[in-house]
Amino acid sequence: MNLQGVQEQTLGSYFSRFAWIPIPLLLIAILVLRAEHLHIAYNYPKLLLLLNIVFSTLISFFITYLIARSFLERRNLGMLMVGCGVLIWGLSALVGVGAALIKSANHQFDVNSSITIHNSCVWLSGFCHLTGVILSMRRRTVHKPVFVLAAAYTFSLCITGFTVFLTLTGKTPVFFIQGQGGTIIRQIVLGSAVAMFALTAVLLRETNDRPLSPFSKWYSLALWLIAVGLFGIMIQTIHSSLLGWTGRFAQMLSGVYMLIAVIASLRESGGSISLQEALRESAQRLRLVLKASAMGTFEVDLATGRTRWNDTEYELLGIRPDAIPSNPESFFKFVHPEDLKTLQAQWQEAVRTGNFDTEFRIIRGDGEVRWLAGKGQFFSDKDHTARFMGVNFDITERKQAEEKYRELIETSNSIIMKADKNLNITFMNEFGLKFFGYTWEELIGRNVIGTTIPVKDEADNDLAAMAHAILSQPEKYKTNVHQNMRKNGKLVWVSWTNKVKYDNDRNVIEILSIGNDITELKKAEAALLESENLANNQAAQLQATLDAAPAMIWTALDKDCNVIVGNRTAYEFSRVPEPENLSKSLTEATEKLAHYRLFKDGRELKPDDMPIQKVARTGMELRDYTLDFMFDTGDVRTLLGNIRPVLDLKGNTTGAVAVFIDITERRKREEELKQTTEELKRSNKDLEAFAYVASHDLREPLRAISGFIGLLGMKYGDKLDEKGKGYINFASEGVMRMDGLLSCLLEYSRIHTRGGVQEPTEVKTAFDAAIANLNASIKEAKAVITCDELPIVRADSRQLSQLFQNLIHNAVKFRNSKKPKVHIGCKKQEDSWLFSVKDNGIGIEQKDYDRIFKIFQRIHTDKQYPGHGIGLSICRKIVERHGGQIWVESENGKGTTFYFTLNALDEINNSLKAF
Structure with a gap:
């Protein structure tokens, strides 16, 4: 065909503007003829064969050749599928009539054979057209185009020939009965073919650029004509009736439109083949339409670096379109610093591989942090220009929902876990970790077999095989109940709901399982079963128990x-x-x-x-x-x-x-114990009085000794040698230490004898008094003292202050090279307050926990840390007087925490009655 002979006005603006008109006219004509029920048949098989060859077969073969050339250049699998559809369409017109003539005996035309072959091939053609357009959207390419082309076209010829063979040998069902019309099977086949051609036309036309390319416009109209023609043939009851010929005319006209589509495409591209280009652009547009609306789009020319953004892209960044140039470097300036390096690396990888799919944060022009998702692909134009096209869209709400979902998982009272295809654990929520007794680091990456699932249960069932069967038979194991194993080896019963996830090729990716502990339920079931088995013996056992x-x-x-x-x-x-x-x-x-x-x-x-x-x-x-x-x-x-x-x-x-x-004997013992207790109380009071008198009275002669030692040093100091002076110093230090010990003993005895009234006391006031008393030592050590909000308790305010003073003094005193830090915390318990005094000092070994609370017991020498070893004994005495408890937790070299409890304001401890 001479392309120059086709006038531009004919193929261009004037004629193309009215090219759609035959479609509704033919459809109306078909409906009118169907309503008239004309039963006259115009049987001219040879004429029909000739017209099919001219308007369908030859044109289709020519288009098939052009598509083959385009496929070898572009390697687009979708384009090849369209070529197969065109080839089968051309063959259907030829073999449908030709094969029926061959089968006809005595030159009697076989109507059913012709219709069966034609309709079957038409269905295959429609399927190939629709599949081709869908595959073009996904940009599937092949590596051996010559082999794939030959295989695809050969398969198309073979399946067409196989259809003819089945029909001519009587292996196919009846498609058409003259005078009655098509059978159910024929109507299904032809109806679905009409739908596939129509859907292909819609996809090709509605997802392309505006204005439409000549190929997209004319070829989509050709597909519509095929659909209308097939519809007319489908509803005819008399083969070769005027209705049938009208349908065939629509199909022949579609061949003309296909030819115009190819010629117009060749003219527009200057002789190059742009048939695949039109479908590829349609696929690009359809992909963007189907992803979402209101998306920011970007297009980068990888050779020149030229970039185009749409207005939505600027809106996502919160800036005006003229604020910055549209290029990747400008976009990266808005990316959150924590995501920038990762996104830049992903962008470089996308340029290399051709695919871009990621999620990242940006800081908009107004300072707001938002989440975006980016998706893109590499494309090559007809002139081999490399372009990268993609979209960005806001997913902040989705991320927030995911965070809420994550919180829901973490706070759930069910076990939620994930494992990969090898049953290695990839996730478990906090509840599950606590349930099984593991930390995240201990569990993640380990196989479930031997970790949370024993190899066999108590009944010797193979649980390892069951776990693998969940992946291979997911429908059978949507829910299952079996024994699981905790870290300590204890077996527990869990009811699981399982969901296996697959990739696009149906390969297992991971398994999601949600479990609930039913150990107690299992125990209850076992107990119920046991009670049923023992029902007959229950009365006898009960009586035996009562008698025993x-x-x-x-x-x-x-x-x-x-x-x-x-x-x-x-x-x-x-x-x-x-x-x-x-x-x-x-x-x-x-x-x-x-x-x-x-x-x-x-x-x-x-x-x-x-x-x-x-x-x-x-x-x-x-x-x-x-x-x-x-x-x-x-x-x-x-x-x-x-x-x-x-x-x-x-x-x-x-x-x-x-x-x-x-309880007769117990009553006697209680009376004896009561008398003993009263005697013990009197003895304790006597001992406390004795300690007080002893410590007080012993200090008088001690002062005299100290005075005489001082006089001795003053009067005879210059006559003594160094050894003698040393003796006097040792004696003086011993007197001072003895005096300190007696003072401590006196103070210790006064805790009960001179304790104040226990009344509502603000702990903060007692704490402040202790800090004031320790001000000099705190400043000297440069210590940092902090506290929580402190409550009101029932206590002796002076002794409470002394309690804090002793504990804080020890925390500052027993320090290492670090600056001392002391924190007083408190926590409400059921009927008391739990206080803690935590420091970062030298710590205490566990073997000394009890020793440090005993009077005059020390774990350090006087040279290391001077003192008398009574401070913590006084603390324990004060806490016990207030009806509480005191203990210590520490690790040598890592600080110490003292804990003690005091009664809450609204509680009266019975232990106070003794004081």
Whole structure:
């Protein structure tokens, strides 16, 4: 064909403006002819064959050749699929009629064979067209284009030939019955073909540039004509009717449009083949449309560095379009510093590989930090210009939602874990880590087998094989229950819900599992099963247990207590043979029990006042009830016990059970202990008084000794040699240390003897007083003292201040080369306050934890750290006087923390009664 012979006005603006008109006209004509039900057939198979060859086969073969050339240059797999569709379309017109003529006997045309072959090939052509456009959007390329081209076109010829073979040998179902129309199978095949051609036309036209390229416009119109023509053929009932010929005319006209599309494309590209270029640009536009709306787009010419941004890209950055030049370097200035190096590396990798897919943060022009997602691909134009096109869009809300989801996972009371295809753990939430007893570092990367899943469970089931089966049979193991293993080796039961994730090729990526601990449920199930198995023996076991109990157990079998029975111990204690009725509520029973009477607080109880009768009558439980049994021998035994009502399912009282123990001997021992305790209290007071008097009175002669030593040094100092002077110094230091020890002993004794009233006290006031007393030593050591917000407690304010002073003084005193840092913390407990005094000093070895609280016990020499070894003893004495506890936690060389508790303001500790 002479391309110059085609006038530009014909192919250009004038004719193309009205090229769509035949489509609705032909569609209307088809609908009108279908409504008229014309039953005249115009059977001219040879003419039909000739027209098909001219308008369909030859044009299609020419287009197939051009597409082959384009594929060898561009290697686009989608373009090749379109070529296969065009080839099969051309063959369908030829073999549909030709094969039917060959099969016809005595030159009688075989209508069903012609229609079956044609319709089947048309369906294959529509499928190839639609697949080709979709693959073009994904820019799939191949590495051996000549081989792939030959294989694809050969396969197209073979499948067409195979269709002809099946039809001519009678292996295909009936497609058309003359006078009745198409069968169901034919209507499905042809209807789906109409839909595929129409959808291909829409994708090709609506996702292309505006204005449309000549190829996109004319070829999409050709596809619409094919769809209209096939629709006319589909609804005909008489083959070769006027309706059928109208449909065939639409298909032949589509061949003309295809030819115009190719010629127009060749003219526009100056002789080069731009057929693949048009589909590729459509794919680019469709990809951007399908990703999202309101996206920032960028396009970079990799050869020149020229970059184009749309307005949305500037809006994402929070700047005006004229504020900065549009290039990667300008964009990088807005990237968050923590993400900049990573993004730059990803950009360089994208330029190399052709794919860009990442998420990063930016700092907008107004200072707001936002999350963006970037996606892009490498493209090559028809002139081999390398371009990189992509989009950026805001994902801040999604990131915030992910963060909330992450928080939900971390705070969930279920085990949430992920593992890769090899069952190596890649994630576990905080609850799961605590449940299994691992830290993140200990667990992540380890295989679940032998870590959280034992190789076999207690029933010898192969759990390792089960774990692998979850990946290979995910439908079977969507949920499963099995034993798991904690770090300490303990087996627990967990109910799991599993979700296996795959990549695009259906290869396993990872497994997500959510588990709930059902150990207690399993225990309950086991207990229920056990109770069912032991139901027959329960009564006998209960009676044996009651008889073996060392306590007296009486059971009232009715609300009126007319019948009371007991266990063996109760009968032995009551001195009544089994199984006599032990109720005193009946006269005949009371006569048998006349050998003992019951007393409460010295008053004899009548039958209705007895505890088991009272509980059965009122339904109120009695606890810690004491009762005296007086036998006619004069022996008195004291009992202590609890009595509870027996209720039916409706909550009505049906009897009572009383359990008592003989506490006669215990009462005697308690009285003896009480007397001993009183004697001990008096002894302690005497000892404290003695310590006070001793320490006070001993200081008087000690002062005299100190004075005489001083006089001796003054009067005879110049007559003594160095050794003598040393003796005097040693004696003086010994007196001073003795005086210090006596002072400490006096102070220690005064904690109880001269303690103040314990009343509501602001801890902060006591703390400030201690800091004021230690001001000089704190400044000398340059120590930093901090504290939490301190509460009000019930305490002796002076002793509380002394407690803080001693602990802070030790923290400052026992320091290393670091600047001392001391922090006083507090935390509310159920009925008390827990205080802590934490320092960064030299620390205490664990073996010395108890020793440091003993009076005059020291763990350092006087040369290392001077002192008397009584400060912490005083602290413990003060805390114990206030009804609290004190202890220490430390690590040698890493600081020390002293803990002590004090009663809360609204609590009264019973231990204060002794003071």
